[in-house]
Amino acid sequence: MGFQFRFEPVLAAWPELLEGAWLTIQLSLAAMAIGLVVAVLCALAKTSGPKPVRVVVDFYIEIVRNTPFLVQIFFIYFGLPALGLRLSPGNAALLALVFNVGAYAAEIIRSGIEAVPRGQIEAGIALGLKPLSIFRHIVLKPALRATFPALTSQFTLLMLSTSVLSAISADELTSMANNIQSRTFSSFEVYLVVTVIYFAIYMLFSAMFALINRRAFSYPSK
Amino acid sequence: MTKLTRRTFGVATGALMLAMLAGSTVPASAQTLDSVKQAGKIRVGMLVDVPPFGLMSTTGQPEGFDADIAAMLAEYLGVELELVPVTGPNRIPYLLTGQVDVLAAALGITEERSKQIQFSQPYSGLGAIILAPVDMEVSSFDDLADRSVGLPRGGSQDPVVTSSALPSTQIQRYDDDAGAVQALLSNQVDSLAVATVLVPQIEQMAPGRYDTKFLLYSQVQGIGMRPGEADLLEQVDAFIAQARAEGKLEELYEKWPGTRPADQQD
Numbered sequence: 235m236g237f238q239f240r241f242e243p244v245l246a247a248w249p250e251l252l253e254g255a256w257l258t259i260q261l262s263l264a265a266m267a268i269g270l271v272v273a274v275l276c277a278l279a280k281t282s283g284p285k286p287v288r289v290v291v292d293f294y295i296e297i298v299r300n301t302p303f304l305v306q307i308f309f310i311y312f313g314l315p316a317l318g319l320r321l322s323p324g325n326a327a328l329l330a331l332v333f334n335v336g337a338y339a340a341e342i343i344r345s346g347i348e349a350v351p352r353g354q355i356e357a358g359i360a361l362g363l364k365p366l367s368i369f370r371h372i373v374l375k376p377a378l379r380a381t382f383p384a385l386t387s388q389f390t391l392l393m394l395s396t397s398v399l400s401a402i403s404a405d406e407l408t409s410m411a412n413n414i415q416s417r418t419f420s421s422f423e424v425y426l427v428v429t430v431i432y433f434a435i436y437m438l439f440s441a442m443f444a445l446i447n448r449r450a451f452s453y454p455s456k
Numbered sequence: 457m458t459k460l461t462r463r464t465f466g467v468a469t470g471a472l473m474l475a476m477l478a479g480s481t482v483p484a485s486a487q488t489l490d491s492v493k494q495a496g497k498i499r500v501g502m503l504v505d506v507p508p509f510g511l512m513s514t515t516g517q518p519e520g521f522d523a524d525i526a527a528m529l530a531e532y533l534g535v536e537l538e539l540v541p542v543t544g545p546n547r548i549p550y551l552l553t554g555q556v557d558v559l560a561a562a563l564g565i566t567e568e569r570s571k572q573i574q575f576s577q578p579y580s581g582l583g584a585i586i587l588a589p590v591d592m593e594v595s596s597f598d599d600l601a602d603r604s605v606g607l608p609r610g611g612s613q614d615p616v617v618t619s620s621a622l623p624s625t626q627i628q629r630y631d632d633d634a635g636a637v638q639a640l641l642s643n644q645v646d647s648l649a650v651a652t653v654l655v656p657q658i659e660q661m662a663p664g665r666y667d668t669k670f671l672l673y674s675q676v677q678g679i680g681m682r683p684g685e686a687d688l689l690e691q692v693d694a695f696i697a698q699a700r701a702e703g704k705l706e707e708l709y710e711k712w713p714g715t716r717p718a719d720q721q722d
Binding site: 311312313315316320323400401402403409412413415416417 | 606609610614615628629630631635638639642643644
């Protein structure tokens with residue numbers, strides 16, 4: 235009684251899978267870009283912001299890092315309409331991802347910022363650099379360079395966690411797979427194909443991260 | 457609900473054909489009514505995984521709409537009741553091979569099944585409908601143009617909506633009934649394609665906010681019996697007619713919301 239693989243109905247649905255994969259890539263990239271900005275701002279606020287701002291940022295980070303992602307998604311998608319904000323599944327998904335990755339990445343970047351030796355900053359001051367220049371060139375860049383591997387693994391996790399978004403009917407890759415699966419009953423085959431696609435997306439992102447690392451963070455600094 | 461898909465039905469017919477092939481040893485179920493009376497006991501097959509028709513109670517006893525109907529039938533016939541749990545695919549083979557005397561197993565009356573077994577009068581029903589806010593004017597798929605419909609992925613309503621909805625209708629699939637219902641309640645979708653069994657619960661959560669717009673599909677269910685037993689059919693039909701006349705069926709529809717046949721939906 236061998237298991238009969240039925241890949242035909244799954245492969246026949248390739249336009250759907252492609253569409254889902256594309257949304258997964260879009261959501262991940264957008265969430266990484268916006269999330270990185272949120273994270274840098276939060277890290278800056280946490281390390282050198284005024285006390286009230288620090289408290290707010292701390293609260294945000296603790297909330298996000300200590301609640302399940304699925305609950306955060308449900309809150310944003312099902313909860314916000316009660317406050318009068320009705321988001322499409324795609325926008326709610328993006329907001330949830332940014333909300334989530336922003337907090338995690340903020341902690342990673344903060345650790346990098348705190349690792350910058352005090353003397354380095356004093357050297358910048360002694361050279362007469364403006365505070366913004368000091369932050370950009372002397373604090374942030376080394377901090378990002380030092381934490382880049384941790385950041386990329388966080389971003390990879392982010393890409394994989396988009397699979398949870400099917401719960402709010404965002405039609406990303408896993409959601410499409412669930413649709414195909416419920417229609418064709420070839421669940422094992424669908425998830426096998428989808429696993430391969432996720433891995434391909436990961437490889438793509440991995441190459442992208444390596445490129446960024448080489449361009450932006452390699453010594454000697456430009 | 458999934459018990460009633462065409463696929464499980466296919467399995468049932470397949471199993472049935474096997475049973476027939478295996479079959480001259482099948483008791484020539486000459487007169488079920490006589491044997492039931494003689495044994496003082498009626499064996500009723502019911503599903504135990506399709507609430508509210510049949511489910512397992514916390515103490516492991518079968519209960520639900522069909523269990524209540526079976527108890528009433530046994531009382532009507534003046535015999536004891538033995539409930540036999542059956543599954544969607546095996547219920548018709550169980551009946552035809554004499555493992556049970558009758559079926560009260562959320563069994564939809566279909567033409568194909570009527571070729572194999574005989575059905576009583578309809579006594580319950582289930583289906584799926586489009587539910588939307590009371591003030592939204594919708595009476596067909598055409599009116600759902602540019603609107604969204606939420607539904608649970610893989611539910612029986614999915615293929616119906618997918619094939620009939622206009623291209624401009626957004627179909628939003630959620631992982632389960634709970635997600636889809638929540639999407640309607642939080643205004644994330646304009647309408648919901650939902651099984652009738654869930655409608656009373658939604659009404660309870662949001663009284664007066666939504667009403668039924670149109671029917672997606674429906675089936676009525678009858679008590680299944682081995683074919684060619686006119687006297688048993690007569691008794692069972694008389695029982696259902698009496699239960700209906702005395703308001704006992706009505707009580708059961710109230711007790712187990714969502715079991716009322718669609719044509720009697722209020």
